[in-house]
Ligand SMILES: Nc1ncnc2c1ncn2[C@@H]1O[C@H](COP(=O)(O)OP(=O)(O)OP(=O)(O)O)[C@@H](O)[C@H]1O
């Protein structure tokens with residue numbers, strides 16, 4: 074049966090920002106639709122309206138000509154609209170099965186059968202009786218998808234589903250999505266990765282600043298044309314000039330080990346590397362192989378043997394992040410919402426989290442609010458954060474803008490070494506370009522970067538040297554010119 | 570039809586409205602209980618909440634009870650804001666009282682302006698010492714501060730018992746479990762002739778002002794705010810988590826200790842077994858009812874103080890056991906937790922408009 078979903082003149086206004094401005098769109102089953110747009114363009118807002126999470130100020134939604142009243146996520150579920158959110162909504166300590174049946178009123182046994190059938194049909198293999206926390210990101214996402222499929226949805230919406238997946242997991246997801254589509258499920262797919270759009274989708278809608286700017290068929294588009302539509306101008310392609318490699322060593326890690334008491338963390342084994350001034354060391358790997366532990370050891374959130382880290386001829390292994398910042402190190406963690414920033418606090422308060430003595434945010438133990446605010450305004454304008462209200466709680470920034478704020482906060486102090494973990498995670502092409510440019514500029518100013526990333530393209534673009542982390546061990550360090558993405562892929566899988 | 574909708578963001582107004590709603594619901598439920606017990610609800614509530622503070626004396630009694638509640642709750646707000654669950658303020662109060670009482674007894678029948686400050690200081694130090702136990706055990710041995718601080722309450726009460734019955738009991742006191750009366754120089758001055766309200770209230774007011782300043786104007790306050798939201802972020806920012814834990818416990822212990830000093834050098838004037846009608850526990854309710862905000866805590870301490878007074882008048886005039894006071898305190902907390910639901914959800918009445 075054919076499904077037709079129509080969005081008609083939807084508007085959602087937030088104080089100081091029109092998130093959706095009179096958007097009308099029509100979708101038909103049998104096709105996979107991409108929804109593209111810069112950070113803050115209003116994509117998430119639009120699909121949250123479709124899934125009942127947000128109630129629009131104006132406009133109507135029709136499913137097969139029926140006007141839907143979507144006042145809550147439950148209404149959406151009842152109307153066969155399923156959504157997989159960007160962040161997982163699973164109970165980590167409950168089993169897969171318990172998570173799947175939690176919002177269902179059917180019988181446990183019949184559900185188990187149903188789930189088994191679904192898994193067989195789409196070749197999912199997940200043990201239903203282990204707790205969620207033992208699953209990889211790709212498996213967790215499958216659980217979310219199964220949760221939608223149980224209700225035989227007519228519409229399946231996915232908001233940036235691949236940002237946490239490995240390449241292997243991504244191609245598996247695509248196979249499933251294509252199958253769903255063949256079976257008549259209407260799929261709406263949000264992403265920032267234009268390559269994926271070209272691979273997967275049939276039609277593409279582009280939003281900019283809350284407005285729908287174009288709807289077109291994929292066969293008439295290419296990556297450049299899509300990027301230009303999103304940003305509204307031509308994007309320059311950026312390329313790193315290969316630096317004259319200096320031999321002036323900035324940081325040296327020697328025999329660094331970390332053994333965690335937490336069974337779900339990865340132990341680091343015998344890490345050794347060094348980075349010279351003006352250099353970017355890329356660390357590749359499939360997520361969950363010790364990147365987060367490595368980041369924490371480097372930032373000082375996990376303290377190690379004093380002599381295991383030598384920075385600018387000082388041993389700093391036993392210093393905490395605040396003390397390391399005084400040596401001109403800066404850190405940009407992966408987790409924006411739970412670690413790098415506090416969503417409930419205002420923008421300028423978040424800026425004060427990175428506190429150098431010389432920035433004078435706090436004098437004699439007192440808050441110097443004016444200083445912090447001036448500094449925040451500078452970050453916002455230098456790094457194009459799309460707001461001018463530094464009193465805004467940072468939870469209301471779109472993901473990309475929050476990331477710009479954080480990177481800006483770390484870079485504006487012009488550190489000697491920036492350690493960043495997936496810095497462009499979830500960002501739009503324009504923002505990625507901007508951050509890549511910034512990172513290249515840092516290297517040109519003879520400052521160094523350790524770039525931990527799960528995005529191979531990004532690593533190949535920015536790094537001078539590359540190493541791969543697998544199960545807490547680093548591969549040997551290679552010159553970036555000698556490396557190809559195939560070679561990285563093999564090393565990431567654990568081969569030597 | 571009634572519909573419950575999630576709020577985008579709890580507004581500031583609702584944040585301070587729910588405590589008021591909780592108090593209102595407590596009154597309604599209290600009236601209902603009185604009714605079931607066979608009293609006229611309005612009359613009983615009047616005895617409970619209005620009669621006790623209708624005259625000058627009553628008002629002074631209200632401030633007298635609100636003083637320790639406010640002081641302790643201010644101290645607790647430092648702990649609670651930074652995710653440290655100090656439940657043992659009653660123990661810190663008791664131990665502060667023991668130390669300052671001991672010092673006051675050293676100055677038995679002596680005079681001098683310097684005595685009172687020393688006695689007060691001793692109480693604060695006593696409270697801090699006692700609060701440092703759960704703090705240090707938590708930071709260095711990973712123990713749970715809720716259990717440790719709570720159990721230490723009973724330890725402190727037994728120490729007090731032992732002292733007032735044994736070594737410190739009044740030699741001329743016919744074996745009553747109490748110490749000698751402190752000398753006048755070791756007592757807080759009364760503010761008005763014939764009323765029991767004493768200078769301890771200034772300690773509480775000072776604590777309010779200082780805590781407001783610390784919370785909103787200092788680096789320490791900022792660090793507490795961050796740690797309260799996310800310990801992960803605090804770690805990333807590089808705040809010295811352990812030091813801060815110890816510090817907030819010390820502040821909280823000092824406040825509770827001062828509340829103890831206020832009681833024994835104020836209305837009581839000696840040490841005996843029952844120096845506090847569980848002020849240390851009730852102050853937890855006060856802290857949350859006041860939303861951990863200095864000004865909120867002032868109001869909350871006044872409201873909760875009435876339940877102490879009301880229970881006494883109700884006992885005298887209506888032969889209701891004075892434990893009804895605790896029932897009211899429990900109901901306030903209960904309704905507060907329940908109405909906090911409104912922080913995250915709003916109730917919409919729909920159906921009338923088509
Ligand atoms: N509750 C809110 N109050 C104020 N502004 C908001 C609120 N929620 C979202 N916004 C704003 O609405 C705009 C659209 O946000 P939305 O999350 O839809 O963007 P997006 O296209 O999904 O971006 P991203 O690619 O970064 O996820 C943003 O500018 C955001 O700051």
Ligand SMILES: [Mg+2]
Pocket residue numbers: 116117118232471472
């Ligand atoms: Mg989004």
